[in-house]
Each structure stands twice: as structure tokens, then as C-alpha cells.
Amino acid sequence: MRKKIVAGNWKMNKTLDEAKALVSEVINMVNDEVTGDVQVVLCPPAVYLTTVRQYLSGNGRVSLGAQNCHEKPSGAYTGEVSAPMLQSIGVPYVILGHSERRQYFHETNAQLAEKINQALANGLTPIFCCGESLEQREAGIHQDFVRQQLTESLFHLSPEQFAHIVIAYEPIWAIGTGLTASTAQAQEMHELLRRHIAEKYGEEAAQNTSILYGGSCNEKNAPELFACPDVDGGLIGGASLKSREFTNIVKARQ
Ligand SMILES: O=C(CO)COP(=O)(O)O
Numbered sequence: 001m002r003k004k005i006v007a008g009n010w011k012m013n014k015t016l017d018e019a020k021a022l023v024s025e026v027i028n029m030v031n032d033e034v035t036g037d038v039q040v041v042l043c044p045p046a047v048y049l050t051t052v053r054q055y056l057s058g059n060g061r062v063s064l065g066a067q068n069c070h071e072k073p074s075g076a077y078t079g080e081v082s083a084p085m086l087q088s089i090g091v092p093y094v095i096l097g098h099s100e101r102r103q104y105f106h107e108t109n110a111q112l113a114e115k116i117n118q119a120l121a122n123g124l125t126p127i128f129c130c131g132e133s134l135e136q137r138e139a140g141i142h143q144d145f146v147r148q149q150l151t152e153s154l155f156h157l158s159p160e161q162f163a164h165i166v167i168a169y170e171p172i173w174a175i176g177t178g179l180t181a182s183t184a185q186a187q188e189m190h191e192l193l194r195r196h197i198a199e200k201y202g203e204e205a206a207q208n209t210s211i212l213y214g215g216s217c218n219e220k221n222a223p224e225l226f227a228c229p230d231v232d233g234g235l236i237g238g239a240s241l242k243s244r245e246f247t248n249i250v251k252a253r254q
Pocket residue numbers: 009098170174175176177178214215216217235236237238239
């Protein structure tokens with residue numbers, strides 16, 4: 001079933017004390033101020049997942065996500081975190097294919113297909129990121145590029161598996177730049193993504209897939225972005241590091 005989701009991707013930010021302060025502030029504000037049926041997902045650095053989980057325990061509205069997992073279940077991969085590890089500490093969501101992982105760690109669509117399989121096999125809900133660069137948009141190939149990301153990383157899944165996927169459209173040129181996609185640009189791409197899903201898995205599956213927008217989303221632009229019919233929520237970077245602003249974004253989606 002299509003859910004409203006606002007996820008905060010903390011990326012590589014916060015010390016332990018800062019992380020504790022942020023999660024407790026977000027929980028208090030969300031509990032006090034959010035009444036709608038939006039699912040909040042906090043995605044702290046892996047080293048804080050267990051601590052943040054303790055703060056969230058028993059809170060149905062605020063859930064937990066990792067920022068990545070390895071495509072293998074275990075082995076000699078120094079520094080990596082596996083999907084079974086995430087499952088074993090009670091993490092329900094995992095961001096996969098973020099453009100920063102693709103850029104700095106050279107993750108490919110084929111590798112991401114394996115990560116998706118690994119996440120699903122361990123009961124995790126992937127938040128699969130896609131999105132084009134400015135050069136690709138200016139060259140007019142952004143739609144083909146994003147379709148290829150879906151095709152090569154997700155469309156091998158069975159309909160039953162695909163039902164567990166959340167998608168985040170994050171145009172690279174909008175991430176951390178202060179340049180947000182216009183509502184027209186966001187809606188166009190979200191509608192396109194839903195059409196691709198419909199072609200592959202049918203209209204019902206497309207209507208049931210949550211598609212989030214990410215890229216310089218903040219408390220000012222969130223209301224208009226979330227008003228787009230095919231935008232189901234947001235994947236928030238910088239603005240998720242500030243409890244007041246993040247909660248305001250959540251309230252814009254409830
Ligand atoms: O990359 C993002 C979320 O995953 C978006 O980052 P910003 O909100 O900082 O642009």
C-alpha cells in the first residue's frame with residue numbers, strides 16, 4: 001500500500017551526543033505535533049543505529065533506516081555492513097543507490113540489483129535512489145537515464161518482491177546545492193517513474209509504490225513538492241539534521 005514517508009538521511013554527520021539529542025528532539029516534536037499517517041524514517045550513520053533504535057522503540061510513527069548495506073551476507077569485506085547485521089539489530093529500512101554511493105564508491109546498477117536482493121532476502125525495505133546529473137538533464141537524456149536505473153536494478157524482481165520497494169527520485173544537481181527541482185520537474189519525473197512501474201508490474205503496483213523526492217527539500221518548499229500528486233514524501237538530507245525544520249517537513253506531509 002502506498003505510504004506517505006519522510007526519511008531523514010543524516011549522511012556522515014553528528015557525534016554520538018549530537019545524534020542522541022537530534023533523535024530525542026525529533027521524537028518529542030513528532031509525537032506532540034504530528035497527527036497524520038506519515039511514516040518518519042531516521043537514517044543515521046551505521047555506528048549509531050543501535051542507539052537510535054533504543055530511542056525509537058515502541059514508536060510506530062518514527063522508524064529506522066541504514067544508509068547502505070553490502071551485497072554479500074558476510075565475509076572478508078573490511079569496513080562494510082551486511083543486510084543480516086541490519087536485520088539482527090532491528091533495522092527495517094535501508095537506503096540503496098544514493099548518488100553519493102554511486103559517485104564516491106562507484107556503485108553500479110548491477111551491483112545495486114544485488115544489494116536490493118540482499119536487503120529483501122533479509123526482510124529490509126529498500127529506499128532505492130535514482131536521479132540524473134545536470135549534464136544529463138541538459139542533454140535531454142534524464143528520462144532514459146533514470147528508466148535505465150530502474151530497469152537494471154529493480155525490474156528483475158518478482159511482483160511480490162517489488163511490492164516492498166520504496167523509490168526516491170533525487171536529481172543529483174539538487175542534492176546539497178540549494179537548487180530544488182520545480183514542482184513541475186518533480187511531478188514529471190515521479191509520474192514517469194510510476195508509468196515505468198505500471199508497464200512492468202501493472203497499474204495497481206504503480207499506484208501502490210511510494211515515490212519520494214530528495215534534493216534541497218526544506219520546510220519552505222516541502223508543502224508545494226508534497227502537493228504534487230505523484231510525490232509521496234521526501235528523502236531529506238541537510239534539513240534532517242535540524243529537528244525543528246525536519247519536523248516541519250514531516251508536518252507538511254501528514
Ligand atoms: O541526498 C539527499 C537525501 O538523500 C538530499 O540532500 P539535501 O537535502 O541536503 O539536498
